Every structure is written in C-alpha cells, then in structure tokens.
Amino acid sequence: MTSKRERTRERILETALGLFRKRGFDATTMRDIAAAAGMALGAAYYHFRSKEALVMAYYERNQSAHEAAAHARFAQASDVTARLAAAFHSKLDVLSRDRKLLGAVFRSAGDPDDPLSVFGSGTAGLRDRSTAIFAEALAPLGLPSATAEVLARALWLAHLGLLLYFLHDRSRGQARTRRLVDELVGLFAPALTFAGSPGFAPVIARVIGAMDRARPPERPSARAKNKRGSGEGRSGSA
Amino acid sequence: MTSKRERTRERILETALGLFRKRGFDATTMRDIAAAAGMALGAAYYHFRSKEALVMAYYERNQSAHEAAAHARFAQASDVTARLAAAFHSKLDVLSRDRKLLGAVFRSAGDPDDPLSVFGSGTAGLRDRSTAIFAEALAPLGLPSATAEVLARALWLAHLGLLLYFLHDRSRGQARTRRLVDELVGLFAPALTFAGSPGFAPVIARVIGAMDRARPPERPSARAKNKRGSGEGRSGSA
DNA sequence: GTCTATAACATGATAGAC
DNA sequence: GTCTATCATGTTATAGAC
Numbered sequence: 001m002t003s004k005r006e007r008t009r010e011r012i013l014e015t016a017l018g019l020f021r022k023r024g025f026d027a028t029t030m031r032d033i034a035a036a037a038g039m040a041l042g043a044a045y046y047h048f049r050s051k052e053a054l055v056m057a058y059y060e061r062n063q064s065a066h067e068a069a070a071h072a073r074f075a076q077a078s079d080v081t082a083r084l085a086a087a088f089h090s091k092l093d094v095l096s097r098d099r100k101l102l103g104a105v106f107r108s109a110g111d112p113d114d115p116l117s118v119f120g121s122g123t124a125g126l127r128d129r130s131t132a133i134f135a136e137a138l139a140p141l142g143l144p145s146a147t148a149e150v151l152a153r154a155l156w157l158a159h160l161g162l163l164l165y166f167l168h169d170r171s172r173g174q175a176r177t178r179r180l181v182d183e184l185v186g187l188f189a190p191a192l193t194f195a196g197s198p199g200f201a202p203v204i205a206r207v208i209g210a211m212d213r214a215r216p217p218e219r220p221s222a223r224a225k226n227k228r229g230s231g232e233g234r235s236g237s238a
Numbered sequence: 239m240t241s242k243r244e245r246t247r248e249r250i251l252e253t254a255l256g257l258f259r260k261r262g263f264d265a266t267t268m269r270d271i272a273a274a275a276g277m278a279l280g281a282a283y284y285h286f287r288s289k290e291a292l293v294m295a296y297y298e299r300n301q302s303a304h305e306a307a308a309h310a311r312f313a314q315a316s317d318v319t320a321r322l323a324a325a326f327h328s329k330l331d332v333l334s335r336d337r338k339l340l341g342a343v344f345r346s347a348g349d350p351d352d353p354l355s356v357f358g359s360g361t362a363g364l365r366d367r368s369t370a371i372f373a374e375a376l377a378p379l380g381l382p383s384a385t386a387e388v389l390a391r392a393l394w395l396a397h398l399g400l401l402l403y404f405l406h407d408r409s410r411g412q413a414r415t416r417r418l419v420d421e422l423v424g425l426f427a428p429a430l431t432f433a434g435s436p437g438f439a440p441v442i443a444r445v446i447g448a449m450d451r452a453r454p455p456e457r458p459s460a461r462a463k464n465k466r467g468s469g470e471g472r473s474g475s476a
Numbered sequence: 477g478t479c480t481a482t483a484a485c486a487t488g489a490t491a492g493a494c
Numbered sequence: 495g496t497c498t499a500t501c502a503t504g505t506t507a508t509a510g511a512c
Contacts, residue, residue: 008495026349029487040497045489047495103348110344112406119406157399165452168350168357176452183448187441203425210421214403214414242478267503278480280507285478289504 009047009057012037016054017101024100025055052116055104056123063129065094070133081189083137084155088181091159092166092174099174102167118160131156143196147204150211151195158184247285247295250275254292259335263293263342290354293342294361301367303332308371319427321375322393326419329397330404330412337412340405356398369394381434385442388449389433396422 002010015037019028030051034044048054073086095102108114115122134155138148166177194200240248253275257266268289272282286292311324333340346352353360372393376386404415432438 004495030489031487039495041488042490042498043496049489051488103350106348107345109347110341110402110405112341112408119402161395164348164357167348170350180448180452183444183452187444187448206421206425210418210425213421214418246478268505269503278482279505280481281479283505287505 005047008039008043012039012044012047013054013057017058017098020055020101021097025051025104050116052104052108055101056116058098058101059105060126062094062098063126066091067129067133069094070136074136078140080138080140080192081185083140084134084189085181085185087133087137087155088159088162088185089178091163092177092181095163095166096174099167102163106164106167127156130159134159138192141192141196146208147195150204150208151192153211243285246277246281250277250282250285251292251295251299255296255336255339258293258339262338263289290342290346293339294354296336296339297343298364300332300336301364304329305367305371307332308374312374316378318376318378318430319423321378322372322427323419323423325371325375325393326397326400326423327416329401330415330419333401333404334412337405340401344402344405365394368397372397376430379430379434384446385433388442388446389430391449 012033016028016033019032019036030044031041033054034041037044048057069090070087073090074083077083077086105118108117109119111117112120114120117123118127131152135148135152137155138151141148143151162177162181165180166174169177171177195204250271254266254271257270257274268282269279271292272279275282286295307328308325311328312321315321315324343356346355347357349355350358352358355361356365369390373386373390375393376389379386381389400415400419403418404412407415409415433442
C-alpha cells in the first residue's frame with residue numbers, strides 16, 4: 001500500500017518530468033509543475049525542497065533502471081570489452097529521452113556546499129551504486145579489490161564526462177557519443193587486461209597510493225542549504 | 239588613456255570580485271555590487287549583461303595571468319615533467335584566492351545553449367588560449383603537431399577536472415590538490431616521452447582518429463540567450 | 477555615450493494560516 | 495499537507511540627466 005505522501009510525490013515527479021522533457025528544465029517553472037499537478041506552489045515545495053531535487057529524484061529512479069539494463073546486458077557479455085561497452089551504452093539508453101534534464105544534474109557540481117552536488121556527500125549513495133556497475137563490468141578480470149576499486153572510480157568519473165559529452169552531442173540519436181564509447185572502450189579495455197599482471201603491480205600501487213592520499217577525508221556533512229550569506233530571510237528561528 | 243567606459247567596467251568588476259571573494263558568488267547580489275561600486279543597478283547591467291558575465295570577465299583576466307605565470311615558470315623548466323607541473327601549479331596559484339568564484343564557471347557547463355558554457359562556442363577563444371599553455375609545456379617533446387594537439391586538449395580537459403577537485407578541496411591551502419598534481423604529473427609525464435616513439439604511432443593514430451570523429455562539427459553558434467521557451471517577456475520587438 | 481532613478485516582472489523559495 | 499501571501503533576486507524597461 002503506497003501512502004498518500006508517496007502517491008503525491010509520484011504525481012509531482014511524473015508531471016515535472018513530462019514538462020521538463022517537453023520544454024526543458026529552465027523553461028519549466030515550479031508554478032507550471034504545481035499547476036499541472038493540480039496543486040498549489042507551496043504543496044510542490046512541501047514534497048520537493050527545490051527544483052533540482054526533482055531532477056535528483058528522477059536520477060535516483062534512473063539509477064535503478066541502469067542497474068537493470070546493465071545486468072541484462074552483462075548476462076550476455078563475458079569479456080571485459082563487451083561488458084564495459086554494455087555498462088556505458090545501457091546508461092545512454094536509459095537517459096536517451098532526457099538529455100534536456102541532464103544539464104541540471106551538473107549545475108551544482110561546482111558547489112561544495114550544495115547537497116545535490118554530484119561530488120558531494122549528499123549523493124554518495126547514488127555514486128556508490130553507479131560505481132558498482134562499473135566494478136561489475138570489470139569483474140571477469142579478477143583484479144585485486146583495491147585495483148578494481150580504483151578502476152571503477154576512474155570509470156565512474158569517465159562516465160560523468162561521457163554524460164557531459166552526450167548532453168552536448170547534437171548528432172542524430174547522439175551517434176557520436178555512441179561511437180566514442182566504442183572507440184574508447186576498444187582502445188582501453190584491452191589495456192586493462194594487463195592491469196592484473198605482476199609487472200604492473202608497482203604502477204598500480206602508485207596510482208592507488210596517489211588516489212588514496214587524494215581522497216578527501218569524509219567531512220561531517222555541512223548541511224548548508226542557505227546560499228545567501230546574510231539573507232536569513234524570514235527563517236528567523238532565533 | 240583608458241576610456242571612461244573601461245574605467246567604470248574595471249571599477250564594477252573589481253568591486254564584484256571583492257564581494258564574491260568575501261561572501262561567495264550566490265550571496266552577492268547585483269544590487270550589492272552596484273551599491274558598493276557607487277552606482278545604480280542599471281549602470282552595472284549596462285556594462286555587464288549578467289552576473290555570470292562578471293565571472294567570465296574575471297576568468298578572461300585570469301587567463302592572461304596564467305599565461306604570464308606559466309611562461310615565467312617555463313623559462314626555468316626544461317624537462318616535460320617540470321613544465322607540466324609548472325602549467326598546473328601556476329594555474330592554481332592564479333586561482334588560489336578565488337575558489338568561491340570558481341563554481342560559477344562550472345554552473346553552465348551542462349547547458350549547450352548557454353553562451354558561457356566552458357564547452358560552448360562562446361568560450362572557444364579562452365579555451366584555445368588555455369589549451370595553448372599545455373601545448374607549450376609539451377613543446378620540448380617535439381611531437382608531431384597532431385599528436386601534440388590531441389595531448390594538449392586532453393590536458394586541458396584534465397585541468398578542468400583538477401579545478402573541480404581544487405574547488406572541493408578543503409585541505410589547508412588546498413595541499414591535497416597540489417600533491418595530486420605532483421603525483422599525477424610524476425606518473426604520466428614520463429609516459430609521454432614514449433608518445434613520440436615509432437612504436438606508439440598506431441596507438442596515437444587511433445586516438446587521433448577517435449577524437450577527430452568525436453569532435454562535433456562547429457555549429458553556426460545559436461546565440462540562444464532566451465532560456466524561457468515562451469517567456470518573451472516584454473522584449474516585444476514584433 | 478554613460479549613468480541615475482525607479483518601477484516592473486518572473487521565478488525560486490519560504491512562512492504561516494487552515 | 496495544502497494553500498495563500500510574501501519575499502529576494504536576476505533581469506528588463508523607461509525616461510531622462512549630463
């Protein structure tokens with residue numbers, strides 16, 4: 001039994017996505033969404049604290065879709081080249097209708113205080129799930145776990161870049177992005193085969209060391225939603 | 239002799255940067271800027287068509303600073319490892335005070351229609367200048383020009399990633415970012431030495447081919463400033 | 477051409493009543 | 495949970511002073 005809360009949330013999200021797809025993210029206002037969902041502006045904000053939160057909710061849902069799609073493809077793909085291509089292509093498949101929304105995901109990337117930043121702690125769960133798919137793609141290599149983890153993270157990063165490319169790609173059906181995936185996977189996947197060989201151990205160790213030292217210590221998550229430094233508005237809970 | 243126009247522009251930009259640095263980009267309003275610069279809101283907009291345009295003006299200026307700083311360092315650095323480190327570190331030097339502004343640069347990255355997007359045609363000039371610095375760092379290798387160009391572009395891309403890391407880096411003096419530069423440069427620069435050797439020619443050719451096919455054809459620059467699909471506002475020049 | 481003063485607008489977001 | 499104000503801000507517009 002879905003609660004009323006959930007049903008309302010769903011209705012808002014569905015309505016918003018429809019409008020985003022049709023007009024784009026910026027051209028769709030929260031008032032449009034609320035009106036189309038048959039409720040007042042405030043009600044929409046009650047369920048989603050910001051317009052970008054709607055995109056994040058969508059993205060969370062899509063993560064599940066990506067997992068399903070990737071797993072389906074993985075079942076047919078045993079070698080790493082095919083599995084990597086499967087991981088990337090299935091992501092593109094899942095997002096194909098929604099390039100217009102995708103930009104909103106990146107908008108907060110450069111703001112460390114934004115809870116919705118792709119790199120922030122607020123999205124860690126989603127990030128881990130996404131990274132896990134790439135780890136699965138690499139599974140047949142049987143790499144040491146530390147190596148596999150580093151590679152999966154690197155692939156997740158590359159996948160972000162790919163989405164950026166995808167989003168800017170005006171070729172029909174984003175054919176260029178599709179080809180780019182094939183070319184890059186074809187180029188680098190064979191090299192990965194060597195990543196487990198003993199000769200590369202020192203290199204791998206060095207990369208792992210560098211990435212470990214580089215990884216920021218998890219901060220206690222500063223829940224700073226207030227952009228306006230002074231403008232406390234009327235939120236005066238003195 | 240600087241025109242009045244230029245002097246006023248300078249004053250606005252300087253004031254804005256001061257406020258951005260102190261309070262951050264979002265917390266600084268155009269009204270604040272105009273007031274602090276001792277002029278009316280309209281005057282600020284007369285000189286800068288948008289708030290982000292201020293950031294871009296700043297970025298343009300910083301590009302020049304980076305060129306100067308990098309060249310100064312290049313004069314002392316002959317081997318590629320040192321030159322690459324110089325290129326990256328000088329960029330960080332130039333931006334060190336301004337991490338709070340940097341986020342604004344990335345905000346529009348995911349919007350293909352935004353003239354200020356780092357990947358868009360509106361910023362092509364700045365992008366080329368920035369890429370050129372990395373090409374200079376590689377100069378001692380004497381690589382074929384096609385190879386050098388591909389590598390320089392790749393480095394420019396990596397440098398964007400570095401800025402993203404820099405911006406999120408909360409370590410004191412962004413020490414982690416500094417170390418990351420050293421580690422990555424130390425790791426990859428030696429490998430670049432082989433990029434010119436005949437054995438790697440086929441690999442390089444393949445990468446160049448992939449990147450050429452992937453590069454989008456320069457579009458005739460759709461100067462779309464109008465985000466709101468329908469909202470023509472009052473600009474009704476029927 | 478540069479700027480002031482002021483009003484207006486659309487939108488994202490919030491507070492407080494019901 | 496939902497609605498009705500109400501706000502702050504980016505941005506545009508207008509009319510005129512120098």
